[in-house]
Amino acid sequence: MKKVFLMLCLSAIFQVGVSQIKPNETLIFSGSYELGGMMTNLAQVTMRTEPMNTSKKTYLRLSIEVSTFDKWDSFFKIRDLYESYVEPITLKPSLYKRNVLEGGYTKTEKYSFTAAGTSLTSVASRMKRAETKRTLNVPASASDVVSMVYKLRMIDLSKIKNGQSLPFVIIFDEKQLPVWVKLLGKETIPAGNLGKKECYKLSISAKTNKLKGADKNLIWISADSKRIPCLIKFSIPVGVGQVTLLKATGV
Amino acid sequence: MRKVFIVLASIFSLIALVLTFLPMGTIALIPVALAVVFSLLAMTKKREKSQVLPKILFFLSIVIFLAIIAKDVFVKDKIVVDQQFIQDKQESIQDAKMELEGLDSIN
Numbered sequence: 001m002k003k004v005f006l007m008l009c010l011s012a013i014f015q016v017g018v019s020q021i022k023p024n025e026t027l028i029f030s031g032s033y034e035l036g037g038m039m040t041n042l043a044q045v046t047m048r049t050e051p052m053n054t055s056k057k058t059y060l061r062l063s064i065e066v067s068t069f070d071k072w073d074s075f076f077k078i079r080d081l082y083e084s085y086v087e088p089i090t091l092k093p094s095l096y097k098r099n100v101l102e103g104g105y106t107k108t109e110k111y112s113f114t115a116a117g118t119s120l121t122s123v124a125s126r127m128k129r130a131e132t133k134r135t136l137n138v139p140a141s142a143s144d145v146v147s148m149v150y151k152l153r154m155i156d157l158s159k160i161k162n163g164q165s166l167p168f169v170i171i172f173d174e175k176q177l178p179v180w181v182k183l184l185g186k187e188t189i190p191a192g193n194l195g196k197k198e199c200y201k202l203s204i205s206a207k208t209n210k211l212k213g214a215d216k217n218l219i220w221i222s223a224d225s226k227r228i229p230c231l232i233k234f235s236i237p238v239g240v241g242q243v244t245l246l247k248a249t250g251v
Numbered sequence: 252m253r254k255v256f257i258v259l260a261s262i263f264s265l266i267a268l269v270l271t272f273l274p275m276g277t278i279a280l281i282p283v284a285l286a287v288v289f290s291l292l293a294m295t296k297k298r299e300k301s302q303v304l305p306k307i308l309f310f311l312s313i314v315i316f317l318a319i320i321a322k323d324v325f326v327k328d329k330i331v332v333d334q335q336f337i338q339d340k341q342e343s344i345q346d347a348k349m350e351l352e353g354l355d356s357i358n
Contacts (some may be wrong), residue, residue, distance in 0.1 A: 036275075054355055
């Protein structure tokens with residue numbers, strides 16, 4: 001009975017159409033990293049949505065690009081591209097691609113999800129080594145990291161109490177990763193060209209050594225119908241940083 | 252003690268100068284602040300001795316401080332138009348389209 005109640009609650013929270021992700025939306029952020037106790041601007045992060053048509057279906061291409069500012073390119077060049085091709089209404093992923101260039105390190109990953117979403121084929125390569133191909137069984141609700149960010153925006157956070165956590169499963173580095181998103185409350189913060197915005201403050205935690213500290217990985221999502229991510233703070237084993245919204249267009 | 256302060260002010264001025272030319276933002280304010288403090292301390296010790304070097308170090312630190320602030324205020328962060336990255340993105344989209352066509356036919 002408890003499970004049925006939980007399912008009903010979750011389905012109400014993830015109610016489709018609460019906040020629709022529009023195509024042709026561009027969000028530009030500045031990514032900073034703490035060096036010597038001071039936040040130093042390191043890279044531009046661009047989140048983009050575009051329609052993608054095949055001969056049979058229409059997908060939504062969700063992408064996150066990370067490019068170091070030109071002053072950093074000679075020291076540590078980053079050109080990361082994360083893409084997720086999803087069903088436009090439910091954001092259920094069909095294809096996820098990751099192409100990482102960080103300094104001299106390169107990595108590519110491609111996950112092709114089956115229609116049921118219960119398994120995926122992964123093709124990965126690191127540092128130009130031979131590609132490895134694997135098949136993984138995953139929960140039907142599993143997301144990739146890009147579609148997870150966008151799914152967060154579709155949650156009706158007004159129905160969640162402060163301190164309440166929502167469970168997710170993401171596939172990252174070819175592994176299933178349980179993730180919890182906890183609502184910490186509301187705060188008003190600067191949101192680039194949108195001015196000051198009242199935001200939901202969410203804490204992200206996961207069973208991984210890649211995220212550090214309790215309530216140290218945070219995301220602020222505007223508490224309006226657009227649900228724009230305005231600020232992200234992260235704490236990872238090699239330091240802390242933040243991603244701040246500069247400009248939002250097409251929202 | 253005066254010599255120690257002069258040496259420390261010189262070292263921190265040099266570190267600040269190097270960091271000013273690196274893309275580390277305002278992190279150079281830390282050594283420059285220390286350089287200012289040690290050059291001022293050097294000036295207050297043994298006033299009968301020549302104050303030329305501590306004054307030069309103090310002046311240099313102030314110039315570096317102003318350069319750091321000017322760089323932070325006037326030099327805007329921008330990304331270069333990376334043709335290779337643009338091409339990689341276009342190729343990735345084309346590859347994805349072919350992959351999705353394949354998935355559509357299987358599913």
